[in-house]
Amino acid sequence: MCIRSALLSVLVLAACAGGPPVVAGGHATGQGAAPVAASASGWVRSELYFGLGSEEGGAADARTARIDEAGWREFLDREVTPRFPDGLTVFDAYGQWRFRDGEAPERLRTRVLVILHEDSAPRLADIEAIRQAWLRATGHESVLWSRHPVEVSF
Template sequence: MRLRLPVLLLSAALLAGCASVPAPAGPAASASLQGDAARPAQAQGWVRSELYFGVGREDGPSERSQTDAIGEERWRAFLDTEVTPRFPDGLTVFDAYGQWLFRGAPEPNRLRTKVLVILHEDTPERRADIEAIRLAWKEATGHQSVLWSRQPVEVSF
């Protein structure tokens, strides 16, 4: 009899360990996507435009006069006057380093770069806004180009 009691208690403990915790009564609440016309919950027909602006003094051989470095104050003024009025809903800027090889040059040119990222609807009006920004930069700085890269994206805000 003495042996049976410990065996029964051990068996009861083992069986109790096999019991599972009851599942929650219902699914956990989750956030829902909300949006408006400028920031839809989900949208199609949008693109990610990246614009590459040289802001440092060019370093490398060139037959044209090299531009001076463009300071942070001048860059911010350009954003305020040329970019933000066209894309007031938002944008992103990254500091980067760039280099390229002019045709026939023996070495690449190198300079500090700002990468401007804008997510926008792929419409003729938005593309015209991007072109206006590129032209304004070239006119303001004397730079020959502003690289524009576009790719389709799915967005959700």
């Protein structure tokens, strides 16, 4: 299980580095190329976008309250890692979001959580549970969820 976890983590990091996708059953390129060891079908790439607070730092209401690094790590440890212990990737980002009653978009510090997982009811329920936990913890209006089919290889 540890080898699978390590391979999944490497795959997630490699996928984020760019370049052409690895196709299940394909071969590596370059000198000494070897066939891909194992492949899996029926997987998706889920991206969750979490607003961490206003870039301007001036908003006092809960919807743009700053979430500090310790709060983010605690959320990751409590809600995400137990559901997806084999690996994930987090990006620091910048985003804009217009609140339902807002006239102009707010500029927000953002974290993008990327998880490659099986496209199954239990995994999708885990993603939704993470979203709902964030909304309860922060009082935010939304967590964007983007989901795309992927071909993965371990």
